[in-house]
Amino acid sequence: MIAFSKTLKISASVFLGATLCVHAAQAPQRIDVSKMSKQVENVVVPLPNEIFGALNKLGSVNWREYVRTEKSSNFTERPRIALLLGTVIADGFIAVQAEDAPAVKDIGHRVLELSKGIGVGNSIVPHAKAITEAADKRKWEDVRQELDRTQSSVQAAMNEVQDQKLSQLVSLGGWLRGTQVLTSVVTKHYSTDGAELLHQPDLIVHFQTQLQGMPEFVEQAPIIRDIQNGLGQVKPLVDAGSAKISADSVRKINDITTKLDSGIVTKD
Amino acid sequence: MNRFIKSSLRVSLFAFVCFILPRGAGGTVDDAQSFALQAAEQNVKEGFQVREDYWGGDLGSGEKKAVRQQLFKGNEYWFWMGTEVERAKISVHIYDSEGKLAEQPDSWEKGHFAAAHVIPRATSSYFIIVSVEESPEERTHWALVYGFR
Numbered sequence: 507m508i509a510f511s512k513t514l515k516i517s518a519s520v521f522l523g524a525t526l527c528v529h530a531a532q533a534p535q536r537i538d539v540s541k542m543s544k545q546v547e548n549v550v551v552p553l554p555n556e557i558f559g560a561l562n563k564l565g566s567v568n569w570r571e572y573v574r575t576e577k578s579s580n581f582t583e584r585p586r587i588a589l590l591l592g593t594v595i596a597d598g599f600i601a602v603q604a605e606d607a608p609a610v611k612d613i614g615h616r617v618l619e620l621s622k623g624i625g626v627g628n629s630i631v632p633h634a635k636a637i638t639e640a641a642d643k644r645k646w647e648d649v650r651q652e653l654d655r656t657q658s659s660v661q662a663a664m665n666e667v668q669d670q671k672l673s674q675l676v677s678l679g680g681w682l683r684g685t686q687v688l689t690s691v692v693t694k695h696y697s698t699d700g701a702e703l704l705h706q707p708d709l710i711v712h713f714q715t716q717l718q719g720m721p722e723f724v725e726q727a728p729i730i731r732d733i734q735n736g737l738g739q740v741k742p743l744v745d746a747g748s749a750k751i752s753a754d755s756v757r758k759i760n761d762i763t764t765k766l767d768s769g770i771v772t773k774d
Numbered sequence: 775m776n777r778f779i780k781s782s783l784r785v786s787l788f789a790f791v792c793f794i795l796p797r798g799a800g801g802t803v804d805d806a807q808s809f810a811l812q813a814a815e816q817n818v819k820e821g822f823q824v825r826e827d828y829w830g831g832d833l834g835s836g837e838k839k840a841v842r843q844q845l846f847k848g849n850e851y852w853f854w855m856g857t858e859v860e861r862a863k864i865s866v867h868i869y870d871s872e873g874k875l876a877e878q879p880d881s882w883e884k885g886h887f888a889a890a891h892v893i894p895r896a897t898s899s900y901f902i903i904v905s906v907e908e909s910p911e912e913r914t915h916w917a918l919v920y921g922f923r
Contacts, residue, residue, distance in 0.1 A: 536875065537903070539871065549843065549844065560846040650823065702847060703897050704897075709899070
């Protein structure tokens with residue numbers, strides 16, 4: 507019995523030790539970030555709902571005010587369709603925040619239409635169906651997941667046919683619409699925490715680098731040049747270092763992104 | 775009839791050797807992703823939304839890779855890493871933009887699964903360092919997924 511209890515104690519200490527090993531983060535407390543730059547992989551662009559989620563925690567937002575369902579212009583140029591598609595998917599996330607089922611369903615149909623316009627409609631059909639079904643049942647978490655899957659499938663289909671640049675424009679369109687809405691909300695009810703959500707200078711550099719790699723699209727879609735200029739204006743406003751992003755900066759970013767969003771959804 | 779059975783068997787064996795064995799032995803980043811998602815299961819039950827996008831690749835033993843991610847103050851994040859190489863040991867750690875370890879103490883690593891938990895103190899770009907600490911394979915597939923709430 508004593509031997510058994512001794513064995514039990516030893517086993518318990520081994521188990522405890524093993525558990526501690528499992529949980530102990532034996533990572534250095536500090537790393538040299540300058541040495542990391544060459545090893546860094548591409549940034550994953552956050553979805554609008556990631557930002558909206560953080561914004562919601564700062565106070566209630568009347569999301570219905572930002573729901574947009576009117577059909578935007580029809581384009582034939584693929585870069586323009588890609589930008590618009592990203593914007594419309596972001597509108598889907600706004601409609602989910604507002605729990606507006608008819609708007610979500612309209613947006614689901616529009617996403618399908620635009621995906622067909624750039625030749626990736628087939629991969630979107632099941633998602634569009636799932637969005638409609640989940641909206642009918644008011645299962646908002648499922649709609650969010652399905653919107654994420656939609657964007658991911660569109661981009662995977664584009665990447666498969668070597669259209670990575672169009673895939674990047676989808677992310678950019680979504681980010682611009684998300685930023686426009688974020689700045690609208692924060693302009694109305696300014697708080698330093700709300701403004702801090704705009705502190706995304708690395709993401710702007712990431713988009714600028716990608717846009718520099720697509721000069722062939724500028725002729726088809728002059729809006730791309732406007733976006734390049736707009737990002738150049740936004741970057742110093744969000745790159746405030748340890749200072750707070752001011753209410754004036756938030757308003758300026760809102761003006762810039764509103765103008766760009768209008769350029770994306772309407773014909774020249 | 776006998777000849778037919780023999781030649782069918784040969785064809786099946788050839789197909790098995792050509793297509794099935796290499797996949798089973800080598801695995802893919804998609805296989806690694808399914809293990810990363812397995813690591814996420816408990817947190818998903820706690821309300822974390824897992825992003826469809828993920829990072830992946832292969833690393834040799836002792837190699838590291840950094841990925842950068844914009845995180846938002848107010849949200850809470852988990853990063854889950856997995857590999858299909860069951861005897862491998864992997865790790866994932868999160869640093870802020872100044873290079874300071876930023877993860878919560880409940881971050882964990884267990885063989886071919888690892889996870890790091892972060893509650894950002896500031897909205898900024900963070901570094902996620904993934905590493906294959908040990909592996910019997912020359913190159914080990916890895917995948918990293920993340921979720922937030």
